[in-house]
Amino acid sequence: MTRRGALARLIAASPVVGVLLGLVLTTAAWYVASLHELVPAPHNSVRATYRKFATGELTPHFVWTMRASFQGFAIGAGFGVVVGLALGASYRLRQVFAEGIYGLASVPKLILYPLVIAVFGLGVASEIAFVALSCFFLVLINTMIGAQEVSLVLLKVGRAYNLSRWQTLAKVFLPSIAPSLVTGLRLGLSMALVHAVLAEMTIGNDGLGTRIWFTYRDLDVASLYGIVFLVVIVGVTGNVLLWYLEKRLRGGDMKRVWAAT
Amino acid sequence: MSRLAVRLTQLVVLVGGFGFVEALARAGKIRTTVLPAPPSKLFRTLWDEFAAGAIWPHLGATAMRVGTAFGLALVVGFAIGIALWKLPVLASALEPLLASLYAVPWLAFYPVLLVLMGLGNGPMIVTAMILGLVPLALNTYIGFSEVGTILLKVGRVNHLSPRQTLVKILLPAASPYVVSGMKLGFLYAYLGVIGTEFLQSSQGLGFLVSTSFFFFQDLKLYAYILFIVAITLVLFYGLDQAEQWIGRRFA
Numbered sequence: 238m239t240r241r242g243a244l245a246r247l248i249a250a251s252p253v254v255g256v257l258l259g260l261v262l263t264t265a266a267w268y269v270a271s272l273h274e275l276v277p278a279p280h281n282s283v284r285a286t287y288r289k290f291a292t293g294e295l296t297p298h299f300v301w302t303m304r305a306s307f308q309g310f311a312i313g314a315g316f317g318v319v320v321g322l323a324l325g326a327s328y329r330l331r332q333v334f335a336e337g338i339y340g341l342a343s344v345p346k347l348i349l350y351p352l353v354i355a356v357f358g359l360g361v362a363s364e365i366a367f368v369a370l371s372c373f374f375l376v377l378i379n380t381m382i383g384a385q386e387v388s389l390v391l392l393k394v395g396r397a398y399n400l401s402r403w404q405t406l407a408k409v410f411l412p413s414i415a416p417s418l419v420t421g422l423r424l425g426l427s428m429a430l431v432h433a434v435l436a437e438m439t440i441g442n443d444g445l446g447t448r449i450w451f452t453y454r455d456l457d458v459a460s461l462y463g464i465v466f467l468v469v470i471v472g473v474t475g476n477v478l479l480w481y482l483e484k485r486l487r488g489g490d491m492k493r494v495w496a497a498t
Numbered sequence: 499m500s501r502l503a504v505r506l507t508q509l510v511v512l513v514g515g516f517g518f519v520e521a522l523a524r525a526g527k528i529r530t531t532v533l534p535a536p537p538s539k540l541f542r543t544l545w546d547e548f549a550a551g552a553i554w555p556h557l558g559a560t561a562m563r564v565g566t567a568f569g570l571a572l573v574v575g576f577a578i579g580i581a582l583w584k585l586p587v588l589a590s591a592l593e594p595l596l597a598s599l600y601a602v603p604w605l606a607f608y609p610v611l612l613v614l615m616g617l618g619n620g621p622m623i624v625t626a627m628i629l630g631l632v633p634l635a636l637n638t639y640i641g642f643s644e645v646g647t648i649l650l651k652v653g654r655v656n657h658l659s660p661r662q663t664l665v666k667i668l669l670p671a672a673s674p675y676v677v678s679g680m681k682l683g684f685l686y687a688y689l690g691v692i693g694t695e696f697l698q699s700s701q702g703l704g705f706l707v708s709t710s711f712f713f714f715q716d717l718k719l720y721a722y723i724l725f726i727v728a729i730t731l732v733l734f735y736g737l738d739q740a741e742q743w744i745g746r747r748f749a
């Protein structure tokens with residue numbers, strides 16, 4: 238970023254300013270949009286959604302979605318890291334499988350949900366498996382990229398110092414892989430929440446995704462907007478937090494991450 | 499491994515994989531609820547669908563939506579990218595939020611757009627356009643921000659007009675980012691169309707999958723899924739080749 242002044246650096250250094258600014262801009266845009274008769278005003282939406290939580294109507298669905306996202310994410314990210322490390326470590330495996338993995342990663346996951354249901358049956362197991370599938374590829378690809386970047390020179394330095402296997406892992410491998418790993422986990426976690434909601438929007442009776450269609454069919458537009466923005470807020474919050482962790486690990490340089498996503 | 503050896507291994511893995519599943523399915527080792535028929539029968543079903551001509555209108559509808567959405571995403575995404583580049587203070591303040599645009603469940607906005615625009619192509623195209631313009635806007639912004647000040651100064655010394663600066667300096671210098679943004683933008687727009695069709699529509703490839711799913715037409719369901727996966731792979735590798743070709747031309 239060559240064109241930045243002192244003011245810009247000050248703002249970029251503080252997470253609070255950017256997030257507040259984004260919040261203000263979004264709310265302002267929403268108020269302008271609510272001049273349209275079919276768009277609820279933000280405060281009406283917040284009130285309607287708050288009431289649904291206060292009566293306990295929405296709470297179990299919120300908990301359901303969060304739980305399914307995290308469980309699916311844990312499984313998908315776990316597999317992603319293991320396969321990613323294997324592919325990152327072996328040039329031959331990468332030669333054969335990397336292209337296919339990049340291709341499969343861009344298949345619209347939603348159309349695979351019927352297959353997941355065929356294997357795991359209707360219910361929460363399918364949702365979790367689908368969420369796992371949705372974040373698997375992103376975690377895999379980023380772990381693979383990270384593992385590729387472990388420098389041979391550093392490994393040699395480690396050998397010169399007679400580091401044990403575990404010391405090599407902790408002092409050389411992990412610090413080299415960590416930034417890419419966090420990129421993968423950040424993107425994977427985002428995908429997990431998105432796909433949990435999408436799975437719920439496809440079929441089922443539990444979770445925020447089902448509530449989106451319910452409020453749509455009841456023409457309860459205020460709650461519809463409220464629930465959609467609730468999901469957005471949760472997803473963006475998680476992403477922003479991991480973004481700052483990632484920025485610290487990368488020493489402030491996020492350019493390559495932008496291009497990679 | 500040499501390039502040929504890699505390709506051969508990939509072929510062996512692919513054919514071997516299908517052959518393995520085919521053998522298991524024929525031997526009755528896979529429950530028919532999981533896989534209704536051996537892969538060969540699924541390919542056959544897909545072939546019949548094409549021969550009967552039923553699939554073409556759906557393919558056309560999807561292609562039209564993807565094309566329109568991507569076209570709009572190109573214009574809007576490029577404009578937003580340039581606006582962000584022109585307002586570096588604002589953009590750098592919003593940076594973590596801009597990166598979070600990938601974390602927003604845009605497909606969940608589809609019902610919101612259905613309320614606003616009613617059933618039809620509109621909400622699908624708008625959802626897909628938003629998905630597609632995110633990588634376009636971000637990559638344009640980053641690409642332009644990365645163009646060296648020296649290049650821009652050379653332009654100023656030579657009294658280039660804003661248009662000439664854009665065409666002769668900014669676009670070529672930022673082309674790796676912009677082109678990769680276009681590739682991702684297209685794939686995201688495609689994903690948005692298939693996704694919205696799957697969730698709620700009456701035509702298109704995504705609709706074919708959801709309708710055969712909800713009406714328990716297993717053979718067709720699996721055949722269509724195979725077809726969409728195949729189309730995605732063709733699109734992905736095609737765009738990848740195009741990106742590399744453009745990269746070589748500008749390098």
